[in-house]
Amino acid sequence: MIAPVYSANEGRYDSMLYRRCGRSGIQIPVVALGLWHNFGSHSTMENVKAMAHYAFDNGICHFDLANNYGPEYGTAEENFGRLMDSSFRPYRDELLISTKAGWDMWPGPYGNFGSRKYLMASLDQSLRRMKLDYVDVFYSHRYDPNTPIEETMQALVDIVKQGKALYVGLSRYPADKAREAFDYLAARDVPCLLYQDRYNIIDRTPQSTGLIDLCKEKGTGFISFSPLQQGLLSNRYLNGIPADSRMAKAKFLKPEMLTPEMMKALTGLNSLAAERGQTLAEMALSWLIHDQRVVSVIIGASSVAQIADNLKAVENTAFTEDEIRKIEELSAPIQMHHL
Numbered sequence: 001m002i003a004p005v006y007s008a009n010e011g012r013y014d015s016m017l018y019r020r021c022g023r024s025g026i027q028i029p030v031v032a033l034g035l036w037h038n039f040g041s042h043s044t045m046e047n048v049k050a051m052a053h054y055a056f057d058n059g060i061c062h063f064d065l066a067n068n069y070g071p072e073y074g075t076a077e078e079n080f081g082r083l084m085d086s087s088f089r090p091y092r093d094e095l096l097i098s099t100k101a102g103w104d105m106w107p108g109p110y111g112n113f114g115s116r117k118y119l120m121a122s123l124d125q126s127l128r129r130m131k132l133d134y135v136d137v138f139y140s141h142r143y144d145p146n147t148p149i150e151e152t153m154q155a156l157v158d159i160v161k162q163g164k165a166l167y168v169g170l171s172r173y174p175a176d177k178a179r180e181a182f183d184y185l186a187a188r189d190v191p192c193l194l195y196q197d198r199y200n201i202i203d204r205t206p207q208s209t210g211l212i213d214l215c216k217e218k219g220t221g222f223i224s225f226s227p228l229q230q231g232l233l234s235n236r237y238l239n240g241i242p243a244d245s246r247m248a249k250a251k252f253l254k255p256e257m258l259t260p261e262m263m264k265a266l267t268g269l270n271s272l273a274a275e276r277g278q279t280l281a282e283m284a285l286s287w288l289i290h291d292q293r294v295v296s297v298i299i300g301a302s303s304v305a306q307i308a309d310n311l312k313a314v315e316n317t318a319f320t321e322d323e324i325r326k327i328e329e330l331s332a333p334i335q336m337h338h339l
């Protein structure tokens with residue numbers, strides 16, 4: 001049987017909110033979709049397609065990848081390449097696609113960290129896997145203390161000059177190094193479009209490091225990843241650990257996180273969300289979108305229903321002072337500030 005050709009929803013831009021990325025010409029949807037989990041070789045192509053189509057049909061035109069997403073390395077990009085062939089090729093110019101290199105990808109000294117050799121080779125591999133001529137944004141995925149920052153940044157500049165990426169981004173740099181990197185890039189007319197960091201009601205690190213404010217000062221868009229703290233900030237774990245959840249299946253979210261203190265805070269936040277007519281996941285995303293310094297939140301998902309829920313966050317991003325105060329009080333015992 002021939003699969004029906006994908007045709008995007010005509011009203012796809014009607015309900016999404018778009019924000020300008022720092023001092024740039026680019027606007028991005030306040031909700032973006034990340035392909036770290038649930039889009040690789042452990043997932044069915046049927047579900048991958050259903051989630052990607054649903055996202056794009058509802059205004060999510062920014063897809064965030066990395067060389068090693070899957071969780072089996074490379075497989076999220078491979079599946080994205082399949083999506084390009086089956087569905088998205090006619091819409092390429094409507095899509096903002098990002099990928100990254102910086103964490104481990106292949107064995108030996110050239111498959112990790114921030115050398116020019118790794119970044120250049122990795123992007124070439126990513127383009128082949130995703131069946132793309134260029135990505136919209138290429139990130140240095142983390143700061144490498146053993147590579148001169150000039151080498152990593154010049155690789156990003158040259159990648160743009162080669163036409164393999166239109167813009168560059170950084171993720172997980174210490175604030176002083178991010179400042180140096182932003183200045184290096186700007187001086188070479190390749191300003192950093194996006195800075196990606198974990199930021200949510202629980203993890204407040206970018207507030208403590210000053211990175212959110214640094215991004216504002218430098219005209220770089222601050223984009224939050226793991227806005228639900230990998231699913232903790234949702235109803236997923238309020239009554240145990242579901243067998244199909246990330247906590248049960250993957251190594252990055254540990255059951256030890258579900259302390260009595262955490263459960264108490266999540267239950268309180270869940271009740272507050274209900275008073276606002278939202279799910280906890282919606283409220284957690286609305287809280288981030290409410291902060292005008294945050295350009296966008298990159299959500300993960302394992303089902304279309306979760307994406308549908310998360311999109312509702314855009315409908316109610318107003319908070320009363322009382323609600324903000326209550327969120328502070330309830331989350332205070334579980335807040336993290338990594339420095």
Ligand SMILES: NC(=O)c1ccc[n+]([C@@H]2O[C@H](COP(=O)([O-])OP(=O)(O)OC[C@H]3O[C@@H](n4cnc5c(N)ncnc54)[C@H](OP(=O)(O)O)[C@@H]3O)[C@@H](O)[C@H]2O)c1
Pocket residue numbers: 033034035036037038064065141171172196197224225226227228229230231232234235236244245246247281282298299300301302303305306307309310
């Ligand atoms: N730059 C970096 O270093 C870096 C690091 C991490 C992530 N990222 C980016 O950020 C993206 C998002 O990260 P993340 O997946 O950790 O984000 P997240 O949104 O915090 O967590 C996503 C998980 O939360 C659960 N979930 C989502 N919506 C839900 C809902 N409405 N109700 C109940 N549960 C819900 C799902 O868990 P289940 O799977 O259990 O259903 C889903 O897989 C990644 O894909 C990647 O693009 C970047």
